[in-house]
Amino acid sequence: xxxxxxxxxxxxxxxxxxxxxxxxxxxxxxxxxxxxxxxxxxxxxxxxxxxxxxxxxxxxxxxxxxxxxxxxxxxxxxxxxxxxxxxxxxxxxxxxxxxxxxxxxxxxxxxxxxxxxxxxxxxxxxxxxxxxxxxxxxxxxxxxxxxxxxxxxxxxxxxxxxxxxxxxxxxxxxxxxxxxxxxxxxxxxxxxxxxxxxxxxxxxxxxxxxxxxxxxxxxxxxxxxxxxxxxxxxxxxxxxxxxxxxxxxxxxxxxxxxxxxxxxxxxxxxxxxxxxxxxxxxxxxxx
Amino acid sequence: xxxxxxxxxxxxxxxxxxxxxxxxxxxxxxxxxxxxxxxxxxxxxxxxxxxxxxxxxxxxxxxxxxxxxxxxxxxxxxxxxxxxxxxxxxxxxxxxxxxxxxxxxxxxxxxxxxxxxxxxxxxxxxxxxxxxxxxxxxxxxxxxxxxxxxxxxxxxxx
Ligand SMILES: Cc1cc2nc3c(=O)[nH]c(=O)nc-3n(C[C@H](O)[C@H](O)[C@H](O)COP(=O)(O)OP(=O)(O)OC[C@H]3O[C@@H](n4cnc5c(N)ncnc54)[C@H](O)[C@@H]3O)c2cc1C
Ligand code: FES
Ligand code: FES
Numbered sequence: 001x002x003x004x005x006x007x008x009x010x011x012x013x014x015x016x017x018x019x020x021x022x023x024x025x026x027x028x029x030x031x032x033x034x035x036x037x038x039x040x041x042x043x044x045x046x047x048x049x050x051x052x053x054x055x056x057x058x059x060x061x062x063x064x065x066x067x068x069x070x071x072x073x074x075x076x077x078x079x080x081x082x083x084x085x086x087x088x089x090x091x092x093x094x095x096x097x098x099x100x101x102x103x104x105x106x107x108x109x110x111x112x113x114x115x116x117x118x119x120x121x122x123x124x125x126x127x128x129x130x131x132x133x134x135x136x137x138x139x140x141x142x143x144x145x146x147x148x149x150x151x152x153x154x155x156x157x158x159x160x161x162x163x164x165x166x167x168x169x170x171x172x173x174x175x176x177x178x179x180x181x182x183x184x185x186x187x188x189x190x191x192x193x194x195x196x197x198x199x200x201x202x203x204x205x206x207x208x209x210x211x212x213x214x215x216x217x218x219x220x221x222x223x224x225x226x227x228x229x230x231x232x233x234x235x236x237x238x239x240x241x242x243x244x245x246x247x248x249x250x251x252x253x254x255x256x257x258x259x260x261x262x263x264x265x266x267x268x269x270x271x272x273x274x275x276x277x278x279x280x281x282x283x284x285x286x287x
Numbered sequence: 288x289x290x291x292x293x294x295x296x297x298x299x300x301x302x303x304x305x306x307x308x309x310x311x312x313x314x315x316x317x318x319x320x321x322x323x324x325x326x327x328x329x330x331x332x333x334x335x336x337x338x339x340x341x342x343x344x345x346x347x348x349x350x351x352x353x354x355x356x357x358x359x360x361x362x363x364x365x366x367x368x369x370x371x372x373x374x375x376x377x378x379x380x381x382x383x384x385x386x387x388x389x390x391x392x393x394x395x396x397x398x399x400x401x402x403x404x405x406x407x408x409x410x411x412x413x414x415x416x417x418x419x420x421x422x423x424x425x426x427x428x429x430x431x432x433x434x435x436x437x438x439x440x441x442x443x444x445x
Contacts (some may be wrong), residue, residue: 030349099417100332100346103341186416187420195302
């Protein structure tokens with residue numbers, strides 16, 4: 001195995017693009033190190049990008065924030081601006097692991113590791129966040145929702161890597177929230193999870209919504225039917241029931257000792273409903 | 288495998304070492320720098336026995352590559368006492384008998400100090416959540432929590 005700290009993003013792209021063996025980027029290392037140790041992966045090349053300009057900064061941009069790919073959960077949680085604008089995204093990130101893991105783990109590592117149960121990803125998908133990708137052919141932007149391709153897989157091409165996440169501006173009276181179910185309160189992996197981002201008008205009617213589910217399909221997924229169930233409503237009881245039903249209907253989970261298909265399907269609906277109510281309260285609306 | 292030369296700062300002093308590209312910071316500290324305070328309980332980020340501070344952040348040194356320590360500051364349990372003068376947390380762990388085999392203790396002290404440095408007056412719930420990534424297989428959690436709460440009180444009065 002080789003360990004390299006490139007001087008520039010271009011050098012990193014060339015290096016990763018030309019490597020014929022297995023490559024990994026070490027951001028927080030909280031997945032990579034565990035996988036290397038367990039023998040799950042034996043990389044030929046490990047690239048560290050954390051020292052490169054912008055990779056560790058959070059910068060206001062167009063009313064939102066651009067967050068460097070190497071920003072840790074702890075650093076994100078200390079940023080008042082991001083916490084105020086996208087509390088649901090931050091609470092998803094901060095559910096990852098322990099204090100120690102938070103000191104290192106990144107949203108981008110969580111996304112690119114490709115776990116269907118990744119806690120940062122539903123919030124990012126609900127937020128309609130995009131990632132900036134660098135690669136041998138230059139830079140491009142892509143919605144977070146289009147990155148996961150299946151358990152442990154992404155749509156990133158050969159030599160491509162993420163340099164930042166962009167969380168957009170949002171209209172007044174907007175809120176978001178993330179909830180997961182785990183058997184333990186700490187240090188556990190989601191059995192089902194839901195994130196909701198919504199905007200209400202002055203009368204409290206939902207004018208826009210995005211609903212994303214985690215751990216109930218091969219990838220984190222956006223569920224437009226669940227969003228449609230609440231747009232145009234005040235999240236009254238009927239809308240809540242329709243939201244839960246649409247979320248459950250979209251589930252295609254695994255069946256294992258941590259959660260049966262029936263359980264995961266039902267709980268995903270419940271979590272979507274509860275997350276929507278928290279998002280509504282954060283948006284200043286009432287049901 | 289090509290070895291890597293790393294220049295870093297450990298407990299305030301400049302330190303240099305040579306390590307393998309896949310060697311963890313925990314192995315470097317223990318096997319190359321002779322700092323055996325940080326322990327390996329699991330090697331997978333679950334137990335916190337290897338806790339150290341990296342550029343002022345609490346991390347599991349088993350999840351950091353030695354090579355990543357280039358140019359950063361590392362603070363370990365060995366830097367907690369000032370000479371023979373124990374840190375209030377260390378004294379409190381002795382007073383409360385908050386350790387049995389002691390394998391988890393260095394990690395818990397490093398983690399607890401990180402908490403008290405940022406929050407001198409934590410609630411018991413805050414202490415318990417902050418230390419959720421530090422496992423004690425002798426299961427002496429209650430005494431550990433009380434020792435931390437008590438040390439916080441002593442430090443606030445100082
Ligand atoms: C004790 C423990 C508890 C955990 N608990 C949780 C939990 O509750 N919820 C949860 O979701 N996860 C959990 N995890 C898993 C892990 O911490 C998260 O997935 C974390 O967000 C990974 O981020 P990282 O920066 O450490 O990734 P790394 O390990 O650095 O990288 C992960 C993957 O992403 C790729 N990658 C990294 N950076 C980039 C980049 N810039 N561009 C392209 N690809 C990149 C790497 O090549 C690798 O494949 C836990 C891990 C541990 C050890
Ligand atoms: S040895 Fe590092 S967390 Fe257990
Ligand atoms: S005292 Fe033995 S592990 Fe905690």
